Amino acid sequence: xxxxxxxxxxxxxxxxxxxxxxxxxxxxxxxxxxxxxxxxxxxxxxxxxxxxxxxxxxxxxxxxxxxxxxxxxxxxxxxxxxxxxxxxxxxxxxxxxxxxxxxxxxxxxxxxxxxxxxxxxxxxxxxxxxxxxxxxxxxxxxxxxxxxxxxxxxxxxxxxxxxxxxxxxxxxxxxxxxxxxxxx
Numbered sequence: 001x002x003x004x005x006x007x008x009x010x011x012x013x014x015x016x017x018x019x020x021x022x023x024x025x026x027x028x029x030x031x032x033x034x035x036x037x038x039x040x041x042x043x044x045x046x047x048x049x050x051x052x053x054x055x056x057x058x059x060x061x062x063x064x065x066x067x068x069x070x071x072x073x074x075x076x077x078x079x080x081x082x083x084x085x086x087x088x089x090x091x092x093x094x095x096x097x098x099x100x101x102x103x104x105x106x107x108x109x110x111x112x113x114x115x116x117x118x119x120x121x122x123x124x125x126x127x128x129x130x131x132x133x134x135x136x137x138x139x140x141x142x143x144x145x146x147x148x149x150x151x152x153x154x155x156x157x158x159x160x161x162x163x164x165x166x167x168x169x170x171x172x173x174x175x176x177x178x179x180x181x182x183x184x
Contacts, residue, residue, distance in 0.1 A: 020100050020116050021092050081176075082124040087167035090115045090129070102161060104128035118166050123176075130180050132160035 009017075067075050090102055092115050101112040106124040113119050113129070137155035144150055165177060 017100065020114075021096055021098070081170065081172070082122070082127065084123050084168075084170055085120050086123050086126055086165055086173065087118055087120045088113065088126060088129070089118045089164045089166050091162040091164075092116050093161075102129070104132075120167075123173075126165070127180060129161055129163060130159065130177070133157040134160050 090113055092098075098115075101114050104111050104113060104121075104125045106122075106128050111121060111125040111128075113121060113125070135155050135157045137153045139151070139153055141151045142149070159181075165173070168174070168177075170176075
């Protein structure tokens, strides 16, 4: 097996990477003020998962969602809403190895958004960015007061990306954003 040599990054490329990640070299990255931000939400949602100590784990998936004819008008309006353009800004990540371009996708269509640059994308891709969560769990195992064994995961989730919605021309946009953040 032969190893292919990768071309080393130039000094200009390395400096640009550092600038995009918020380093001290180069001009500061513009951070827009105002708008809606993922930082506006409170610390994520609590999530508790109980795991059976006797028996196997089980997961089921939902079937295909068939839309009735009388609901089709509402679904078409929702689809139009999700295809509206919004301008977003994804802040630089604290991790120096974080990608400069963040992947988001919807129904098999890929979209990449660059950190530190205001970009206009469709709301459906914004939904994908908002739905991305970091989950942290703490496991506790033991016996309760009645002697029954338990195995419990207690966790919190928070958005993967700190982002701001710089421009959303739809008056229902803020309501939608708040609903998405609550359901996650």
